[in-house]
Amino acid sequence: MALAMAREARTPANAQGVMPGGVVYASSEVHMSIPRAAALLGLGHAAVRQVQVDEAFRMDFAALEHAVLEDLAAGRRPIAVVASAGTVNTGAIDPLLPIAAVARRHGLWMHVDGAYGALAALAIPEAFEGMRLADSISLDAHKWLYQPLDCGCLLYRDARAAQAAFSHTGDYTRSLLQDPVERFAFFEESLELSRRFRALKPWLSLRYHGVRAYRDSIRADLALARHLAASVDARPELERLAPVSLSAVCFRHRGDGRCTDAELDRLNQELLLRVVRRGRVYLSNATVRGRFALRACLVNHRSTESDVDAIVTEVLAAAGD
Numbered sequence: 308m309a310l311a312m313a314r315e316a317r318t319p320a321n322a323q324g325v326m327p328g329g330v331v332y333a334s335s336e337v338h339m340s341i342p343r344a345a346a347l348l349g350l351g352h353a354a355v356r357q358v359q360v361d362e363a364f365r366m367d368f369a370a371l372e373h374a375v376l377e378d379l380a381a382g383r384r385p386i387a388v389v390a391s392a393g394t395v396n397t398g399a400i401d402p403l404l405p406i407a408a409v410a411r412r413h414g415l416w417m418h419v420d421g422a423y424g425a426l427a428a429l430a431i432p433e434a435f436e437g438m439r440l441a442d443s444i445s446l447d448a449h450k451w452l453y454q455p456l457d458c459g460c461l462l463y464r465d466a467r468a469a470q471a472a473f474s475h476t477g478d479y480t481r482s483l484l485q486d487p488v489e490r491f492a493f494f495e496e497s498l499e500l501s502r503r504f505r506a507l508k509p510w511l512s513l514r515y516h517g518v519r520a521y522r523d524s525i526r527a528d529l530a531l532a533r534h535l536a537a538s539v540d541a542r543p544e545l546e547r548l549a550p551v552s553l554s555a556v557c558f559r560h561r562g563d564g565r566c567t568d569a570e571l572d573r574l575n576q577e578l579l580l581r582v583v584r585r586g587r588v589y590l591s592n593a594t595v596r597g598r599f600a601l602r603a604c605l606v607n608h609r610s611t612e613s614d615v616d617a618i619v620t621e622v623l624a625a626a627g628d
């Protein structure tokens with residue numbers, strides 16, 4: 308939805324009603340939902356230009372600007388930049404402030420994909436500096452606001468951009484002339500028409516528990532992730548594959564110490580199956596610089612330190628160590 312708004316606002320149709328194509332920028336760690344959105348918008352997967360990341364999996368903002376300039380010189384139209392906060396694989400938070408500066412210099416819409424991580428700004432706002440400059444932010448209350456599936460949320464700054472994209476009356480210039488808020492119904496600012504009352508869940512739980520309870524729980528999850536990272540680092544059999552900036556911890560078993568990367572991929576795939584079959588802990592996986600990683604992601608308010616300790620114990624047990 309954010310990219311539909313961005314496209315309508317930044318590359319409106321010409322006098323013949325034809326909308327030009329355009330380019331969307333995101334880091335190489337971007338969630339697959341972004342290329343999928345580009346495909347649905349008719350821009351195509353290939354319209355998402357993947358910008359390289361630094362050693363901590365954050366978008367290289369100098370490379371972003373370079374790519375934008377290159378596209379402009381070639382006559383292509385930059386539409387939007389999607390910053391991840393944080394990435395689904397490792398929880399890396401793109402440098403939002405410099406990305407916002409690039410977006411502003413070149414007239415790009417700035418969307419923050421905060422589906423997994425943005426709610427951690429309740430606990431560690433300093434890690435999200437620059438997020439307030441975004442044109443839109445997506446976040447999943449069913450991830451780090453502990454809500455049952457599904458409860459996704461899109462925040463956007465300019466109601467007129469939403470109306471231009473989703474109201475049958477609206478193009479962006481026309482909607483600029485109208486009273487920005489009152490003349491449109493909610494379904495004219497959204498892809499969805501008939502829908503369930505999903506907002507009841509977070510509203511009720513926020514009223515009941517208060518924001519502070521969420522802040523404390525998120526802080527506890529962040530601390531558990533650091534604890535897991537330290538436990539992994541303390542075991543010579545295990546190797547951590549990414550820095551921990553939020554609550555995702557990626558690591559792998561080193562095998563007998565003489566394995567190639569391809570062998571380690573196979574070994575850890577097998578290990579993941581065994582760990583999950585043992586039934587005590589549930590891990591997912593990620594690809595980190597092309598390597599197969601075991602990935603623990605802590606977004607449950609009931610997780611405890613002993614749960615986290617069980618991860619290391621179970622992985623080692625499954626490996627037969």
Ligand SMILES: *Cc1c(COP(=O)(O)O)cnc(C)c1O
Pocket residue numbers: 338340391393394395420421422423424447459
């Ligand atoms: C989960 C996730 C999404 C997709 O969210 P859904 O709720 O599955 O639609 C998008 N981006 C990131 C970074 C995510 O972690």
